[in-house]
Amino acid sequence: MAETVHPFYAQHRNAMEAAMRHRLDLAEAMLCERAHVSDIHAIRREVMDEFEIVLTQMPYVGGTASRMSDFFMRLMGFMAISRVLRRHGVPLPVIGEIERETYKAQLLTVPEAERLASGRQFMSSENQALLREQAAKSTNASHQDAFPEDFVYDFVEPGPGDKFEFGINYKACGFCKFAARHGDKDILPNICGLDFDAYATRGIRLERTQTLAGGASHCNFRFSRLPSE
Structure with a gap:
């Protein structure tokens, strides 16, 4: 039987997938220049497919009653990016640099006053x-x-x-x-x-x-x- 996404995360699935697509947009140049990705569209599809797997693996820790649920929803997508780049032979330090710079760029899209x-x-x-x-x-x-x-x-x-x-x-x-x-x-x-x-x-x-x-x-x-x- 196929694994399913916990109902709590299913409620937030659209927002999490949109955040992942945004990250991939921000990371595209770095993926080409530093990870030497030749087919960026294939990598994007592979990352989003891997994210679907990660969603089924995410542990439920109490939903809105636990502050750590938000940590999982915001950061677990980077596991999908790391897994895919690792499979393609990208060195772990390079993966870390790309992810950190991508995340910072994404965070900075929020207006400073709000942040x-x-x-x-x-x-x-x-x-x-x-x-x-x-x-x-x-x-x-x-x-x-x-x-x-x-x-x-x-x-x-x-x-x-x-x-x-x-x-x-x-x-x-x-x-x-x-x-x-x-x-x-x-x-x-x-x-x-x-x-x-x-x-x-x-x-x-x-x-x-x-x-x-x-x-x-x-x-x-x-x-x-x-x-x-």
Whole structure:
């Protein structure tokens, strides 16, 4: 029996597919120049076909009740791009560069005022309260039993001398679990690299010195506001 897309992701399928097509538009020149793609139309079709497979593989972690659902919907498409380029022999560092530059270009199509407002909301005391609540929920045994593919994380308060406003320690990563399950461990670091631009384009400085994908015990995200120009 053919695999199906979870109903939650099916509701957002059109938007996710449109975002993928937009990424491929933005990446086209880089794919030709750096990945030496000769038939860009064939690559586009192959990526969109692979994305259909990724959609059936995406784990459900609670829908709108989980902030991590949005992470999956925004970033999992890069797994499809990575898989296709890897099959075509493109070196992993080149894949990472293309994906990061493509994602940044896509993020910058959002008006600056909207991006910065989103960043202020993320850094707000209200959102920090939500993060504390969801972090505590993520470590709950019943939640982990219900959503074993979800992220597990702690909210980190700054200590004396710390220059960040707050942090998150991811002790288990949904992308790592996905990569281990589907044979994508080698392309996983490229997904991790997207985080920096995702926050910087919203006026947020992300500092991170280790990742689960790199073999650490946790990913240490530390957030502060970038100075306004």
